[in-house]
Amino acid sequence: MPIAIATITDTAELTALVNSAYRGESSKQGWTSESHLLDGQRIDELILLSYLQNENVTILKHIDENGRITGCVYLEPKWPKLYLGMLTVSPIEQGNGIGKILLANAEEYARNKKCEAITITVITTRHELIAWYERHGYVQTGEIKPFPNDERFGIAKAHIELLVMDKPVL
Numbered sequence: 001m002p003i004a005i006a007t008i009t010d011t012a013e014l015t016a017l018v019n020s021a022y023r024g025e026s027s028k029q030g031w032t033s034e035s036h037l038l039d040g041q042r043i044d045e046l047i048l049l050s051y052l053q054n055e056n057v058t059i060l061k062h063i064d065e066n067g068r069i070t071g072c073v074y075l076e077p078k079w080p081k082l083y084l085g086m087l088t089v090s091p092i093e094q095g096n097g098i099g100k101i102l103l104a105n106a107e108e109y110a111r112n113k114k115c116e117a118i119t120i121t122v123i124t125t126r127h128e129l130i131a132w133y134e135r136h137g138y139v140q141t142g143e144i145k146p147f148p149n150d151e152r153f154g155i156a157k158a159h160i161e162l163l164v165m166d167k168p169v170l
Contacts, residue, residue, distance in 0.1 A: 003105045006059040006072060008052045013069050014059065015045045021088045023154065030091030037123060038154035043086070047152060060105055062089075062098050071098040073106055081119045081166070082110040103136055110169045118169055121145060121162035130163065138165040 006014060020026040022042040027033035034042070051057045051074060062071035070093045074086040084106050089098045110118050120138065122130050130140070140163060147160035 002063050003060050003101065004063060006052060006061040006069075008049060010059075010061060010069060011045050011049045011052060014061065014072055015043055015048045017069055017072065017090060018043050018048070018086060018088045021091055021094075027091055030089070030094040031128065032089070032091070032094065034123065034126075034154070037125070037158070037160060038156055040151060040155045042154060044152055058109065059086075060102060060109070062102060064093075071102050073102045075106055075109055077110075077113045077115055078119075079114075080116040082106070082113060082115040082117070082169075084118050084120045087120075099132075100136070107167075107169050114170075116168060116170050117166045119164060119166050121164055123147070124161045124163045130165070133165055133167075136167070138167045140164075141166055 019042050021030060021032055022034045024035060027035050051059060056076055058075045060073050061069045064070045071089040073084060076083045087099060087102060143164040145162040145164060147156060147162055
């Protein structure tokens with residue numbers, strides 16, 4: 001199952017995938033749903049298109065045997081670290097190793113960009129997700145950031161904060 005760099009022609013499919021994995025009824029088929037924490041969309045096509053047009057951002061996509069995008073991850077070098085975000089796997093494909101494949105490719109990307117570590121943010125109350133990242137070598141830095149106050153990324157049902165986690169890659 002190949003990994004490729006997403007292009008602007010993938011905008012609609014990626015937007016639908018990310019929203020299906022994080023919000024709404026379809027997200028409840030997987031374990032990464034945030035629908036109990038946030039209403040609204042996770043992302044819209046304009047934001048995703050802006051990412052794909054940004055020369056500093058790379059979105060890797062996982063493609064299944066039928067050519068469908070089943071996973072993706074946002075990567076942006078912020079030296080000396082690589083910021084990793086929007087790690088997404090289709091709710092019906094979760095548990096099949098796609099997330100691990102995307103993480104491995106992100107680590108290779110970070111090393112190629114001469115980054116020392118990968119940094120991520122995770123909602124502080126998502127204990128199962130924090131544990132998943134810890135099993136993959138990420139450690140809590142102790143830094144907490146506010147959740148973006150922007151309805152384009154969702155409408156919080158309660159106060160949300162983001163935990164910063166890092167993983168050395170060099």
